[in-house]
Amino acid sequence: MSIRRWLALLAVLAATLALTATPAIASTASPATSHAKPSGTKIILAHTPFGWSLAVGSGPYKNYTLYFISSDKPPQYGCTTVVLNLPGAPPGATCTGPSNDHNAEWPAITTNGKPIAGPGVSKRLLGRVYRKGIGWQITYAGHPLYLFDQSPGAVSGEGYFEPGLLPWHGIWWLMSAGGQPVPWAGTLTTTTVGGKTVLAETYQTVFGFVNFPVYTFSGDRYGPRCSATPACRRAWPSVLTVVAPGNGGVPASGIGEIGIGGNLTQVTWYGQPLYLFSNEQLAPLPNGALAPVGNGNGITAFGGTFRLVNP
Numbered sequence: 001m002s003i004r005r006w007l008a009l010l011a012v013l014a015a016t017l018a019l020t021a022t023p024a025i026a027s028t029a030s031p032a033t034s035h036a037k038p039s040g041t042k043i044i045l046a047h048t049p050f051g052w053s054l055a056v057g058s059g060p061y062k063n064y065t066l067y068f069i070s071s072d073k074p075p076q077y078g079c080t081t082v083v084l085n086l087p088g089a090p091p092g093a094t095c096t097g098p099s100n101d102h103n104a105e106w107p108a109i110t111t112n113g114k115p116i117a118g119p120g121v122s123k124r125l126l127g128r129v130y131r132k133g134i135g136w137q138i139t140y141a142g143h144p145l146y147l148f149d150q151s152p153g154a155v156s157g158e159g160y161f162e163p164g165l166l167p168w169h170g171i172w173w174l175m176s177a178g179g180q181p182v183p184w185a186g187t188l189t190t191t192t193v194g195g196k197t198v199l200a201e202t203y204q205t206v207f208g209f210v211n212f213p214v215y216t217f218s219g220d221r222y223g224p225r226c227s228a229t230p231a232c233r234r235a236w237p238s239v240l241t242v243v244a245p246g247n248g249g250v251p252a253s254g255i256g257e258i259g260i261g262g263n264l265t266q267v268t269w270y271g272q273p274l275y276l277f278s279n280e281q282l283a284p285l286p287n288g289a290l291a292p293v294g295n296g297n298g299i300t301a302f303g304g305t306f307r308l309v310n311p
Helices: 003-012 230-235
Strands: 042-048 051-056 067-069 126-131 135-140 170-175 187-193 196-205 208-213 215-217 255-259 265-269 282-284 290-292 304-308
Touching: 051 170, 187 208, 187 290, 196 304, 208 290
Parallel strands: none
Antiparallel strands: 042 051, 067 170, 126 135, 187 196, 196 208, 215 304, 255 265, 282 290
16 A cells, blocks of 8 residues: 555544544656766745745756655754654655655655755755765755655645644745745634634644644743744744735734744744644544644643743
8 A cells, every 4th residue: 555545534534433544655757877977956046935945956856846844853853764663654754855755744855966056046054964775965064855746846745733633743834045944824713622712823744734733831921932942943833924814704903923943933923922732632533524622731841831832
């Protein structure tokens, strides 16, 4: 069974498994063979519906869009080569692997030599890291870069949130020339946790869009302290936006924004910065869908406590 078919089966069995996953890459490209001196993979800027972001500029994956995940921090990684040990998982299924690995959900973009910066790409931010089972993976601003789409120019991995079954525990974003996420606008709405209505943000999953609960942090009394702390923002990714987020049935007067550096903007609720929980759990609903359980509520860490938000 292929990873694509297995993930589709997971969606059908969601009510009993209470799991999350994302669609698998089915790349048709094959690695180039050459006896010439190894040369680096070129990285370029490409125009996407979300703005200019990094893409591959040479080799068999030329013009493929690139992504990074919020939970990666070399030498620690959210997206790993560990084989999934889950019911019905296809043999060898992993989060990542070499660029041509059909068992990988998010194949790494690799290079034979030092990567090459195309026009608009910062040579200073461009690098590589050696990973066992992968080879030399290209990094940008310290973030390992990955493939996901099935064809050049496609952009289908933006804004995927994977906190559940697949232990990636992060959000996938496009990467800007400045080494920052390229977020979408998003929509603030509500969801139900423990019979109570709480504030939520909509993100992509293999089951479609899911309303994930958002949290405030008591340590943010004097500004977005968690967003400024690397370990905190990996565990509690900021709710990012590029423009004012959409209003999904909550008071528009409560929705705001705050700059958190590097041209990034975090969504606020009546002035309080909002976060997601990277270990958010999902539970089955009677209709077979999945709903977050809000298990981040009341967690004390990083000098404060995270709480669900009453809209």
